[in-house]
Each structure stands twice: as C-alpha cells, then as structure tokens.
Amino acid sequence: MTGTAQSVSVEIFDTTLRDGAQTEGISYSVDDKLRIARKLDELGVRFIEGGWPGSNPKDALFFEQARTMPWSHAKIVAFGATRRASLKPADDASVRALVDAGTEVCAIFGKSSVLQVKEVLRTTLEENLKMIEETVAYLRGQGKRVIYDAEHFFDGYRLDATYALQTLQAAVKGGAETIVLCDTNGGSLPWQVEAAVTEVRARLGSAPVGIHAHDDTGCGVANSMAAVRAGARHVQGTINGYGERCGNANLCVVIPNLELKLNFRTLPSGALARLHEVARFVAEVANLAPNEHMAYVGDSAFAHKAGVHVAAMQRHPDAYQHIDPTVVGNEMRVVVSELSGRANVVSKASELGLQQVDAATGAKIVELIKAKEHEGFSFEAAEASVALLVRRITPGYQPLFTLLDYRGMVSRHGERSMAEATIKLSIGGHEVHTAAEGNGPVNAFDQALRKALQPLFPQVKDISLADYKVRILNSNLGTAAITRVLIDWHDGVRRWSTVGAGSNILDATWLALADGYEYSLTPQAVGAVAPNGLLSKGA
Structure with a gap:
C-alpha cells in the first residue's frame, strides 16, 4: 500500500526508556535517556514514556531535566501504579511522584486479573476496582491526562472476562483517555488478541483502546497488528524490541507494517525514512550490537546473496524485495560469498565504486572467492576485503605495501x-x-x-x-x-x-x-x- 493516501492515525507510544530499560544488559544514564528521547521526538512518535519517577532517583532526574527541554512532536509520559490498597491517592508517595514529575500525561497500570488481585496484591476484587478508579480520578483532578495500562489483561480476560472488563470500566469512569490492553506475560496469540479487543471495544463504546504486547511467544508484533485490525488506535512498544525477558513489540517493525501494509498514519510525513537511523542510534546508546537481520531496519534486511536473486534484481528491483528499502532509510546490498554468481560480483563492484568489472572478470572473481571461502575466509561481513579482492584482480593494481x-x-x-x-x-x-x-x-x-x-x-x-x-x-x-x-x-x-x-x-x-x-x-x-x-x- 506504499504511496496510497492515509487518513486514519494510530498513536505510537514508545516505552524504550522504561520497559526497554528492563532489558538484561541495558543500563541507561540520564544523559542516555535524554539523547534517546530527543531522537524519538525527532522521529515523531506521539508519546515517550520516560520512566517511573517514584521508583528511583535516576528517573526523577530525567523528568526534572526533560521539563526544561522543548519537544516538537512527543509528549513525555511519567509511569506509575494505582494507589496501594487502603491508602488514598494523595497519601501514596508513588502517586504523588507522578504529579511532581511535571508531565502533562501520566500512564498508570492496574490489575485486570483475578489471580493477580488475590495472589499478588492480596486485596479484594472490590478494593482493586476502587484503586483503579480513584487513582485515575485523582490524577485527572491534578490536571493530568491519563493513559491506563490494564496489566495482565489478556490472561485475566481468559480467567474471568467479566471482572477483567469491570477493571477497564473503572478506569473509564475515573477519566482515563485511553485504555491499553497489556499482554504482560507475552503468552497470547494473534487470534486471541483480535477477539478480545473486538469484545472490549463493543463493551467500552467510544473509549479509545490500545495494545501493549510482549514477545514471549514471538508474536509481539503480530499481536499488535491484530489489535489494530480489531480497532485499537494506540500501540505501545520499544525501538529494536528491547524489553524484559524476550522483549516488547518492536516498533521498528510495527510502525512500517502499519504505514506500508495496513495504510495507517503513525509518524509525520517523511519521518519513516529515519527509522533505520533511529534503530542504530538507540542500539549504539544502549551499547548493544544491532540485530542485522531485523525486518525493515537491519543491515541484512535487503541484502541479497544468492546469484539467482541478484540477477533477477538487476532486471527488476521488486524481484526479491517487498518494499523499496529507502522508504525506511535502509538500502539494498549485494553479498558476495561462495554462493555468488557473476551478477553478485559485478553488482558489488559497481556498489563499491569499481566500474571496470566485466562479466569475464566477474567469473574469475567468483572462482577466487569460492576458493578462498574453502580455505576459511568469509566475505559476507567483510566488504572492505571484497573491495580489495576485486581491485587486486583488475589491471594496473599496485599494492600500497x-x-x-x-x-x-x-x-x-x-x-x-x-x-x-x-x-x-x-x-x-x-x-x-x-x-x-x-x-x-x-x-x-x-x-x-x-x-x-x-x-x-x-x-x-x-x-x-x-x-x-x-x-x-x-x-x-x-x-x-x-x-x-x-x-x-x-x-x-x-x-x-x-x-x-x-x-x-x-x-x-x-x-x-x-x-x-x-x-x-x-x-x-x-x-x-x-x-x-x-x-x-x-x-
């Protein structure tokens, strides 16, 4: 659907700085979080969840500094929980920290599952409903916009659908602007998500519905897409799919899927071309190696190795690509290996700026590559060595040393x-x-x-x-x-x-x-x- 008119928007809520920070091996500094937030704002996401100000000094400092910065597209969001049982919202330090964070928008989570209420909160089902409604109402009374995250919703819905829906209605009654259904344990499948979201929308009427998916079954992206198909218009996730355990829904895949496959508008016009840059920037700041095979933004996402594929690509650019890679800021590459044909080598030589490689020379280079890979070389991730190998077989080459x-x-x-x-x-x-x-x-x-x-x-x-x-x-x-x-x-x-x-x-x-x-x-x-x-x- 690339290039068709887009009329319906889906809000993108990025939680790379909060949920993504729970990735094993990630430890953001305050400066790291501010740098990533600026990059996300430039990309044009609607909401950036900065952290939990009531949980640690680092997140409190982030919100203090974020308040002094201009934001072009995004609203900075403070995250927290409903009040504790038996406390009033105003007496709960965690809830007060949300107010003190100084953000226009707050996201709070509450329990949707009977099991979670009884076994984790150790309170009554009635008290949990009050905790949800009163916390949302208190924050609204403090002038905050509230996004309500229904934690463990899909598990709770399967266990006791009536009660799970009552928790959502409590949030709506308190004044939440969006009800986000969370697959907190990441165990749901797309058809389950689509059916549940359809039912929720029928019960809640005009209240906007969102999705927050984890990837424990490898379905985080698919579940997010299924929710949108069922009417959700708010999607939460992280850049590169960072998050606890197996990660969250990967916005680097969700966003282009929504824009290019389902024809929804998620970012400002032209911003999609920055996605590759943002994915690598966040990986660099997080000090994690980029996933080169990630859909859309991985450096191998549009890399072609088989000689038959490359030959076909030379005839038509859509032969083995589902989109034009430049739409997401990526580019097509030719990989040279023992599986290569002459087309790979000639195409790679042109890509590297070496224009004097004819088919006969290409055939010689293919045989040389195959011989060297038999000796243990691998050129797929060593394009500089490929460039020199091509250069060395062309006339007039003189070694530097x-x-x-x-x-x-x-x-x-x-x-x-x-x-x-x-x-x-x-x-x-x-x-x-x-x-x-x-x-x-x-x-x-x-x-x-x-x-x-x-x-x-x-x-x-x-x-x-x-x-x-x-x-x-x-x-x-x-x-x-x-x-x-x-x-x-x-x-x-x-x-x-x-x-x-x-x-x-x-x-x-x-x-x-x-x-x-x-x-x-x-x-x-x-x-x-x-x-x-x-x-x-x-x-």
Whole structure:
C-alpha cells in the first residue's frame, strides 16, 4: 500500500526508556535517556514514556531535566501504579511522584486479573476496582491526562472476562483517555488478541483502546497488528524490541507494517525514512550490537546473496524485495560469498565504486572467492576485503605495501606479560623495518604496522580497531584448526570490516590488518563508506 493516501492515525507510544530499560544488559544514564528521547521526538512518535519517577532517583532526574527541554512532536509520559490498597491517592508517595514529575500525561497500570488481585496484591476484587478508579480520578483532578495500562489483561480476560472488563470500566469512569490492553506475560496469540479487543471495544463504546504486547511467544508484533485490525488506535512498544525477558513489540517493525501494509498514519510525513537511523542510534546508546537481520531496519534486511536473486534484481528491483528499502532509510546490498554468481560480483563492484568489472572478470572473481571461502575466509561481513579482492584482480593494481617478513614474541616476567612484534615491509620500493611492543601479539603487530605506515600516511593516527573477532572453523583439529579473524574498523567518520583466515592465527590476523589499512589509505581502490557502515558509491 506504499504511496496510497492515509487518513486514519494510530498513536505510537514508545516505552524504550522504561520497559526497554528492563532489558538484561541495558543500563541507561540520564544523559542516555535524554539523547534517546530527543531522537524519538525527532522521529515523531506521539508519546515517550520516560520512566517511573517514584521508583528511583535516576528517573526523577530525567523528568526534572526533560521539563526544561522543548519537544516538537512527543509528549513525555511519567509511569506509575494505582494507589496501594487502603491508602488514598494523595497519601501514596508513588502517586504523588507522578504529579511532581511535571508531565502533562501520566500512564498508570492496574490489575485486570483475578489471580493477580488475590495472589499478588492480596486485596479484594472490590478494593482493586476502587484503586483503579480513584487513582485515575485523582490524577485527572491534578490536571493530568491519563493513559491506563490494564496489566495482565489478556490472561485475566481468559480467567474471568467479566471482572477483567469491570477493571477497564473503572478506569473509564475515573477519566482515563485511553485504555491499553497489556499482554504482560507475552503468552497470547494473534487470534486471541483480535477477539478480545473486538469484545472490549463493543463493551467500552467510544473509549479509545490500545495494545501493549510482549514477545514471549514471538508474536509481539503480530499481536499488535491484530489489535489494530480489531480497532485499537494506540500501540505501545520499544525501538529494536528491547524489553524484559524476550522483549516488547518492536516498533521498528510495527510502525512500517502499519504505514506500508495496513495504510495507517503513525509518524509525520517523511519521518519513516529515519527509522533505520533511529534503530542504530538507540542500539549504539544502549551499547548493544544491532540485530542485522531485523525486518525493515537491519543491515541484512535487503541484502541479497544468492546469484539467482541478484540477477533477477538487476532486471527488476521488486524481484526479491517487498518494499523499496529507502522508504525506511535502509538500502539494498549485494553479498558476495561462495554462493555468488557473476551478477553478485559485478553488482558489488559497481556498489563499491569499481566500474571496470566485466562479466569475464566477474567469473574469475567468483572462482577466487569460492576458493578462498574453502580455505576459511568469509566475505559476507567483510566488504572492505571484497573491495580489495576485486581491485587486486583488475589491471594496473599496485599494492600500497608488501609484507617481507614478520616476527612475534610473547613473554612473561613474574606478574607482567608482554608481546613484541617486528615487521619488514616494502613501501614504494623502499624497505621499512619497525618493531613495537603491545599488551598482546595482535596489539604489537598493529602498533608495528602503524609505526611503519605513519611517516608516509599520517592519517593512520585516526584509524581505530573497533572490534576483533576470532572463530575456530574445524574445532575437531584442536590447536591445528583453521582460524578466521574479522576486524571492524572506524576513523571517526567511516566504518569498514576485513577478514583473514589460516591455520596460524597470526597469519590470519596479518591478512585482516593489512586489508584494513590498505582499504582506508587507498581511496582510489574503494568507494566511500557511509557512517551507518554500509558501503556506497562516490567518495
């Protein structure tokens, strides 16, 4: 449905900073949360749930600072719970913290399940209904807009549908503007969600309904879509699907599905093209590796490896893609591997800015790649090595430098260990011999190579190794196994990756190191590398 007129809106409520922060391995600072909130506001989501101000000082500080900042599209939301049993809302410190957070909008959760009320809250069903209605009414009396999250709704609905619906009616009676049905344990399936949302809408009349899905069955996105099909017009989720246990509904998939497949408007015009950028930004701030295979925004989402696919794509761009990747800010890539055909290589060469690769040369490169992958190389994640491999087989190639020999030594003196490497290179017809120490053999080789190159190439100082990965390919051979080394690089602007392989880990490391420096220091050999890590034409 791409390009058709959109008339119906679905509110996007982002909880990356609250529910997403419950991901194992994520610990946002206040500055992290503010940076992500700014990026989400630029994307154009309707609500940004900043945290629970009554639970910890960090979230309280976030709201204090957020109050002083301008927001273009989003409303910052404070999250909390209904009052505790036997307390008035005004006497509950957690409820007062919501008021003190200073946000226009609050989101509060209450129990929808008989089991949760009796076994977790240890109170009566009647008291729980009062807790919901009175807390919503109190916040409304304080001038707040209230979004009510019906926690454990779908489990509660299956257990006792009558009572689950009564809890929603209590929130409506208190003045909640939106009733959000939460699949808190993530165990529901799409047809169950669609049926329940249909029933809720029939019972609540005009009260807007939303969905908050977790992904414990792998159905977080599907359940969100099912709810919208049944009439929900408010969807909660997180960027990259972050969240406790298996995560929340992934907004990086929900949003384009709603916009491009169901024809709903979720973001300001043109904002969808920023989705790829936002997904990677949030992953970077969260200090988690991006999921490269994520639908729509993963770097592999529009990557083509099979030769038949690439050949078809050259004839028509829709042959093996369900949308134009630029719509979500992504791009099509060709992957070169032992499964490649000539079309892959010719297309990749063009993508990398190497225009003089005809079909015959492409066939030679395919055979070379297949031979090298048989030796243990893998070029799918090492496009800089692909660029150099193509360059080296084309006429007129001159290596930037040639290895004459190297030596490495690792020693230990008491509690101190050290490594030393010597490298002898031929650079421009001149022999250069350097030595360096490091905290390990890889670091020592890297330092020695830098020392050799920097007099002629001062930009070496800006090049950094971002990651160094080692994989043992045939572990049945023990210490004689083939080792593959993949190195990720950056220079503050660009990112690139190189690969080496061999039965000697230092030989494999040398190949990946040498490719990394040659790629960066020989601009005419390769195309530019965009800041998002994707290779593109035209430096």
